[in-house]
Amino acid sequence: MHPHYDFSGKVVCVTGAGRGIGLAIVQAFATAGASVCLNDIVADRVEQAAAQLRKEGRDAMAFVADVADPAGVASMFEAIDQRWGRVDVLVNNAGIEPVSSILDHSLEEWRRTLDVNLTGTFLCTKEAGRRMRAQGGGVIINIASIAGKSQPLYLRSAYAASKAGQVGFTKEAAREFAVYGIRVNAVCPGVIITPMTKRLRQNENQMARWRSEIPLGRLGEAEEVAALCLWLASDAASYVTGAAWHVDGGKNMA
Numbered sequence: 001m002h003p004h005y006d007f008s009g010k011v012v013c014v015t016g017a018g019r020g021i022g023l024a025i026v027q028a029f030a031t032a033g034a035s036v037c038l039n040d041i042v043a044d045r046v047e048q049a050a051a052q053l054r055k056e057g058r059d060a061m062a063f064v065a066d067v068a069d070p071a072g073v074a075s076m077f078e079a080i081d082q083r084w085g086r087v088d089v090l091v092n093n094a095g096i097e098p099v100s101s102i103l104d105h106s107l108e109e110w111r112r113t114l115d116v117n118l119t120g121t122f123l124c125t126k127e128a129g130r131r132m133r134a135q136g137g138g139v140i141i142n143i144a145s146i147a148g149k150s151q152p153l154y155l156r157s158a159y160a161a162s163k164a165g166q167v168g169f170t171k172e173a174a175r176e177f178a179v180y181g182i183r184v185n186a187v188c189p190g191v192i193i194t195p196m197t198k199r200l201r202q203n204e205n206q207m208a209r210w211r212s213e214i215p216l217g218r219l220g221e222a223e224e225v226a227a228l229c230l231w232l233a234s235d236a237a238s239y240v241t242g243a244a245w246h247v248d249g250g251k252n253m254a
């Protein structure tokens with residue numbers, strides 16, 4: 001393994017790590033030697049995933065919390081303090097994607113989407129950022145979306161607004177935290193094969209059209225998003241901060 005990709009001795013926290021992209025990210029960091037905290041709002045998912053990692057000889061802790069709940073997020077970082085005494089990488093991955101016309105969107109669902117996707121990113125960044133500042137550095141990665149940067153989807157206004165908010169927040173955090181040795185980047189996946197996109201992927205006509213517009217000609221795998229996160233968190237990306245990275249098979253080249 002190239003030394004840049006050896007995360008032994010590093011502590012990595014991934015939110016929404018019970019399945020999909022978050023699970024692939026946490027598995028990639030654990031395989032690279034990191035101690036990992038797996039967060040999710042669904043207990044079974046993270047507890048099973050953490051148990052599986054421990055069976056493989058990895059150092060893994062599950063923590064059940066809603067990222068939109070300040071008390072839950074604070075408790076999670078206290079548990080990380082108690083177990084490891086540091087946090088080197090935070091991946092804000094937890095997210096929800098309601099599908100609705102703007103004309104029918106309930107205010108409750110709009111607010112919940114912003115709370116989970118955007119406020120959750122803020123709350124975890126605040127807790128991790130304080131610790132990273134005290135320890136002299138760290139890396140934060142926000143899993144946004146092409147929907148928040150360059151590609152309107154359809155019937156996903158709250159989602160797109162929250163993801164654009166994450167991209168703006170990433171730049172502010174990168175600017176503010178650079179002096180503390182903390183790098184902050186956003187990752188903007190295209191359509192990735194996970195449970196979140198199951199319904200979308202069942203529409204074969206729409207998918208055929210979508211695939212035909214992807215230069216690489218296929219949807220993405222969660223592991224391909226995880227690979228970008230591993231690079232962004234590594235010293236190989238030591239001069240990289242404040243950017244929003246597409247991982248979408250070339251669909252958006254801006």
Ligand SMILES: NC(=O)c1ccc[n+]([C@@H]2O[C@H](COP(=O)([O-])OP(=O)(O)OC[C@H]3O[C@@H](n4cnc5c(N)ncnc54)[C@H](O)[C@@H]3O)[C@@H](O)[C@H]2O)c1
Pocket residue numbers: 015016017018019020021022039040041042045065066067068093094095096097116120143144145146188189190191192193194195196197
């Ligand atoms: N799959 C895609 O095509 C795609 C594309 C672009 C961006 N993304 C983003 O990537 C991230 C992961 O997506 P995915 O496809 O793996 O989704 P997913 O639905 O398969 O998994 C998301 C996980 O987050 C957890 N979660 C939801 N709300 C939470 C909360 N309040 N607190 C803690 N955990 C919570 C869920 O329980 C679930 O385990 C999301 O932020 C999503 O917006 C996904």
